[in-house]
Amino acid sequence: MVLRAKAMEELAPTEPFKRPAWPGNAAAMSKCKVCKAPAIIDLPRHNANFCGEHLQQLCRRQVEKAIKDFRMLEPGERVLVAVSGGKDSLAVWDLLVDLGYQADGVYIGLGIGEYSDESGGYAQRFADERGLTLHTIDLRDEYGYDVPTAAKATRRVPCSACGTSKRHLFDRAAHDGGYAVVATGHNLDDEAAVLFGNTLRWDIDYLARQLPVLPGDEHFPRKVKPLVRLTEREMAAWCIVRGIDYQVEECPMAAGNRHLGYKETLNAVEARSPGSKASFYLNFLDNMAPILAESRQTVVEGLGLCERCGAPTTAGGSTGPGGSTEGGAPRVCAFCRIVEKSAAHEPVPVELVTTQRNGRRR
Ligand code: AMP
Ligand code: FES
């Protein structure tokens, strides 16, 4: 198996271990906790080392537990997996198929230069090699814009237009394909970092909604995160053990964002005290989420249909003078507003937006 340098870095431990871990000479020095065969990875939060076989067993069990505890999926349910071409989403697709779910993928071409071209390639090759179905949606071809252009046109950070576009298109793809549920590759590191940010601000609305399952209704598919009990490093190891080639690079537009800073901070805590990240997030779900349930808005008030695309939206329209229908603003969803602004804007190359971000000129 060819292991690329960056992929190996992802397996680097978050603390200086006394025993060498993967790849190194761990095999010669440490043994799998379960079968005593040479270990390929050490997982300090489990206080154990694992061989490839038993690492896979651990990942399967953690996903099964998440699915069961949070009632994510029915046995054999048809699932649409949002696949970015990165390790987490390819791993969750692989795991769901492995566990017997009928899982198809959807990839959204965001037009972030070479990064997107390569990411789409990884997703497509994964599907082709396994005979799986991958739906592909290209923002530029189908909606006349890409994320760098949307960032400029809307004068917002790229992740904002990107997130709105992805959420809308996941919902649409699920609706059009008759999938009741969309699975994403958010892992324990992602969720802990978001929780950390929400806690620093004591953002009760966001905290109340930070759950591994968002129930569906007649308008929206259920959203599930089957990897919430597994870390980034475990997912990188899963991919390597399973021979899954994936996009190793981070999105160039996300470089330096707050979320990555929170991850680094939590990694520093984890390095001193293994298991902290999991208890921070999983104990939040056990102990705090039920208390916050009261502040969760269950009824989405003012939900109507977008007059452009027909999608359900909380955006309001307005009536004209004197309450007449003439001269009022139409009800237009956030996605259609991005399309409206961005498709009319001349295409902006990714380099321009990333350079300006790094130079803090935006
Ligand atoms: P991110 O928002 O980049 O942290 O990604 C979170 C999750 O969203 C990933 O694990 C995927 O499940 C999904 N995702 C991200 N980018 C894409 C994409 N371009 N196409 C489809 N799904 C994506
Ligand atoms: Fe959305 Fe990078 S993937 S801005």
Ligand code: ZN
């Ligand atoms: Zn073993």
Ligand code: ZN
């Ligand atoms: Zn719309």
